[in-house]
Structure formats: structure tokens, C-alpha cells
Amino acid sequence: MAIALRFAAAPLRLRLVSPNAPAIAGAGDGGGGGGRARIGVLRRACCRGGGGRVEVAGADSARCRAKRAGDAAAAAAAAETLGGIGVGGGDQLSVVMKFGGSSVSSAARMREVAGLILAFPEERPVVVLSAMGKTTNLLLLAGEKAVGCGVIRVSEIEEWNMIKNLHIKTVEELALPRSVIRTLLDELEQLLKGIAMMKELTLRTTDYLVSFGECMSTRIFAAYLNKIGVKARQYDAFDIGFITTDDFGNADILEATYPAIAKRLHGDWIRDPALPIVTGFLGKGWKSGAVTTLGRGGSDLTATTIGKALGLREIQVWKDVDGVLTCDPNIYPNATTVPYLTFEEAAELAYFGAQVLHPQSMRPAREGDIPVRVKNSYNPKAPGTLITKQREMDKVVLTSIVLKSNVTMLDIVSTRMLGQFGFLAKELDHVVEELEKIAVVHLLQQRAIISLIGNVRRSSLILEKAFHVLRKSGVNVQMISQGASKVNMSLIVHDSEAKQCIKALHQAFFEDDVLTEVDEDALHMS
Numbered sequence: 001m002a003i004a005l006r007f008a009a010a011p012l013r014l015r016l017v018s019p020n021a022p023a024i025a026g027a028g029d030g031g032g033g034g035g036r037a038r039i040g041v042l043r044r045a046c047c048r049g050g051g052g053r054v055e056v057a058g059a060d061s062a063r064c065r066a067k068r069a070g071d072a073a074a075a076a077a078a079a080e081t082l083g084g085i086g087v088g089g090g091d092q093l094s095v096v097m098k099f100g101g102s103s104v105s106s107a108a109r110m111r112e113v114a115g116l117i118l119a120f121p122e123e124r125p126v127v128v129l130s131a132m133g134k135t136t137n138l139l140l141l142a143g144e145k146a147v148g149c150g151v152i153r154v155s156e157i158e159e160w161n162m163i164k165n166l167h168i169k170t171v172e173e174l175a176l177p178r179s180v181i182r183t184l185l186d187e188l189e190q191l192l193k194g195i196a197m198m199k200e201l202t203l204r205t206t207d208y209l210v211s212f213g214e215c216m217s218t219r220i221f222a223a224y225l226n227k228i229g230v231k232a233r234q235y236d237a238f239d240i241g242f243i244t245t246d247d248f249g250n251a252d253i254l255e256a257t258y259p260a261i262a263k264r265l266h267g268d269w270i271r272d273p274a275l276p277i278v279t280g281f282l283g284k285g286w287k288s289g290a291v292t293t294l295g296r297g298g299s300d301l302t303a304t305t306i307g308k309a310l311g312l313r314e315i316q317v318w319k320d321v322d323g324v325l326t327c328d329p330n331i332y333p334n335a336t337t338v339p340y341l342t343f344e345e346a347a348e349l350a351y352f353g354a355q356v357l358h359p360q361s362m363r364p365a366r367e368g369d370i371p372v373r374v375k376n377s378y379n380p381k382a383p384g385t386l387i388t389k390q391r392e393m394d395k396v397v398l399t400s401i402v403l404k405s406n407v408t409m410l411d412i413v414s415t416r417m418l419g420q421f422g423f424l425a426k427e428l429d430h431v432v433e434e435l436e437k438i439a440v441v442h443l444l445q446q447r448a449i450i451s452l453i454g455n456v457r458r459s460s461l462i463l464e465k466a467f468h469v470l471r472k473s474g475v476n477v478q479m480i481s482q483g484a485s486k487v488n489m490s491l492i493v494h495d496s497e498a499k500q501c502i503k504a505l506h507q508a509f510f511e512d513d514v515l516t517e518v519d520e521d522a523l524h525m526s
């Protein structure tokens, strides 16, 4: 649950807090600054496969023929024609390609992803994979059920059977030996029985439990690449130097990670080139030595960390949408692709709730000044979104609208707070208690933060337009916040009105002509 804070003293000040941005509102991962943006260009596919729908770039006829056949033997022929991706001695690892769960949800999807990698024969990618499909959710549910079901009934847990069947089916359809995942499946069953026996599931055990998803997907995919003649090597992130805090469920990557993984991945590549296939989402706690996870969606962070560590040319995150969109397509399907973003904008989007990117993932990319490209593995021809340090902002008004629901707002009124500081640093549970000593505090639940990510140099225009739209919709804004140097303006509304607001704002900023004149006037005035 997020927290928004309204603090009225003399003089009046308005502020926001959310759990992802525990400092004051707009506490995103500021990019800014100068610097050269290195922009890599993806090569377009030149031929489309048959049944397997595999696309290949720069293909000669043999490769196209092979791809059209769409099976493993054909792909092996393609790899051979390409001179064996991953075995080209002397070439350096050049990009990271991260594929999310939806991109690798089945054997067919794994074939497509292999095809995508083959489609860029000039690249030597480090591949980062998430767990297949919804495996992480299923593992969490299986763990919860194991706590209460008793050891004998573990084998009946529906989610466990779904996980087992999906992975066995995938291995069989890719014509791989079951041994690729057999040990992990056995260990996973033992773990669920252990949880059932102990009747408890700690955060530490939960992280170990969900790690099986990425450990299995990467083993299957690496085995498949090797089978089709693309030399690949599987890595568990927690074994190659991803060192984290011991905050199970939401661990932070520590600085020691960068040299460690660079040494390991680069060293192996020089010694015996093979495409690295790395588990996303996972690390190793520096004190506990146990498996940790980086928070939901953490494979994006794995990818950008590797990009920075190895100083790669580009970080590609392949998803099931055409890039970062003007709003969450599940809330309003008319959302369109945002072609360019700065790291700062992308970080704010993620911090304020856009599921498409992990909130921390822009930091390594920004520090390493490595462009991030968000692409659609279901629609590789779509240009996607390119995220760089700087972009042309002159004509930008609004970039994207983000919704964070289920926010709790603290409304504080006091004149005794002038000169007070430090109260927010205390435990959240105690905040209300503490504040009540010096202020009248109201806890307002079921609120939503609508974040308008855009050009703050046009904040008056954006706010004018937003308030015009919301007034017409009969919505009362309960609080606003704008950071001085940020790219984000936030409005708090009641949860029940939030989706309607997103739709109305999207129509006004991205679809309507009605307010265009206001835009034009304002553009000329500013």
C-alpha cells in the first residue's frame, strides 16, 4: 500500500510519499545531466518464417530457407550459416537481451526468442530470462498452500502440478532430455514438502522457492540453443557475483556486483565463447549467503546491471507490449507507444507504478550511460521505446500517465510542525501516533495517485489542461505535488474515480483536438 502525506502548516506545503519513493514526492531516480547518448540501431528482420514464425536479419537464402522450416534442425542450419553465434572468437559481448515471462511462456515462445537472437547475427548478446509465463505467481501460491496442506497432500497442490507440467511439456516439445530440469523439479517438490512439514514460509524461503522459476527457464533455453547449434552457457545470477542486501523479497544490488559479474562473464567469454544465459530477478545476500530476489519484475534490473558491469552498447528489454505506452493498456486500451524517454522519465514512471519497468532498473543504465530499448517480442518490427540520458524536449508536453491505486493519505494540520523534522524517518506504524502529538491527523484510505510524466517546463500548461479535464468530469483533486527539478506532477483523487480520470486525461492529452488551441497558445507563450 502506498502512502500520500498532506502536511498543512504555516506556510502551507503539500507533499507526497509512496513506498517506492520513501523520500518526498517525485523522489525518482533522477537522470539529468549532460553526456553523450549512445544509440544502437536494431536491424530489421528480412524474412518471416513459416510455422515457427522466426525472423532473421541480413539473411542469405540458406538462412531464410532454414528459418522457414521453423524447427530445431533448420535453426541449427541457420546457426551454422551464421558461423555459430556465440562461438565467434575475438568478438566482444555487445548487448543485453532480457526476455520477460510472457516472452518465454511456452516451447513455441522459446523458439521465437531463439529466432530473435539469431535475427541479429552481428550481436553477441548476454541473455537474461525471467521465469516462464506466470511461474513466479504459481510458485508463491504453491508455497502458501503447502504451509497448510500437510506433507502428504503436497503432490496434489494444483499450482505445483501446473508448474511441473508446463516445464516438462516445454522440455518435451523442444525435444530436450528431461534431465535438464529433473533435479530442480525434485528439489522443488522436496522444498514444498519441507514447507508443509514446518507449516511456515519465511521471506528467505519464499525467495529460494521462487528462484526455481528462473533457474528452470534458463536451463531449458540454454539447452535448446545448444541443441540448435548456438553455443550457450547457463548461469545462476547468485553464483556469478550478484551480491545483494539481505532484504528478502526486495533486495538491493551492492556495488561489488559490477566487478564480480564482469570478471566472471567476460572471463568465461574470452576463455570459451558461449552466449551467457543468466537468471533474472535473483541474487545472493551478502551476509546470509542465501538466494535473494530483487522485487517483482526484477529481471529488468538484472539486465541493466549486466549492461553497466560489462559496458555494453545497448540494453534491450523484450516484453509483450510495443514499448512504454502513454498509459497502462489494461486501464485504457487506446494507449500508444512512447518512442523516446529519458532515464529520469522512465524511472519516475516505474516509481509511480507503471508495471512495465522495475523501479530500480534505470539506475545502472543511467550510471553507465547505456541506452535501454523496450521492445515487443510478439511484434519485433515495432520500433519500441528508446530510453537515453537526454532527448529533445522542446515540443514535449505530456509523455505518459501513471496510476497507483490503493494509496493511503495522511492529512496533517498543525502550526507546531514548523522547524520539526525527522518524523517521517520513524517506522510508518508509529508515524500517526507521533504526529498526533503535534497535529490533527486524518487517515484517508482508498485514494489513488495519478502521475503526469512530462515536461515540467510546461507544468502550467499541463496542470491547466488536467484541471480543465477533471473539472469537466466532476472530479475533485484532493492534493497535488510537483518536484522542483522532476518530470512528474502528481494528483491525488479517490480510488473510485481514478480510472475514469486516466481515460479522460488520456483523451485530452493524446487523442483530442478540443484543447489543441490551448496547447498551441501555450507553446508560443513559453
Ligand SMILES: Nc1ncnc2c1ncn2[C@@H]1O[C@H](COP(=O)(O)OP(=O)(O)O)[C@@H](O)[C@H]1O
Binding pocket: 099, 100, 101, 102, 103, 130, 297, 318, 319, 320, 321, 323, 324, 325, 326, 327, 328, 329, 330, 354, 355, 356, 357, 400
Ligand atoms: N505505461 C505502460 N506501458 C507499457 N506497459 C504497461 C504500462 N503500464 C502497465 N503496463 C503493463 O506492463 C506489462 C509489461 O510488463 P511486464 O509484465 O513486467 O513484462 P515482462 O514480464 O515481459 O517483463 C504490459 O503487458 C502491460 O500490461
Ligand SMILES: N[C@@H](CC(=O)OP(=O)(O)O)C(=O)O
Binding pocket: 099, 100, 101, 102, 130, 131, 136, 137, 213, 280, 281, 295, 296, 297, 298, 299, 300
Ligand atoms: N519472474 C519474476 C521476475 C521478472 O522480472 O519477471 P517478468 O520479467 O516476467 O516481469 C517476476 O515475476 O516478478
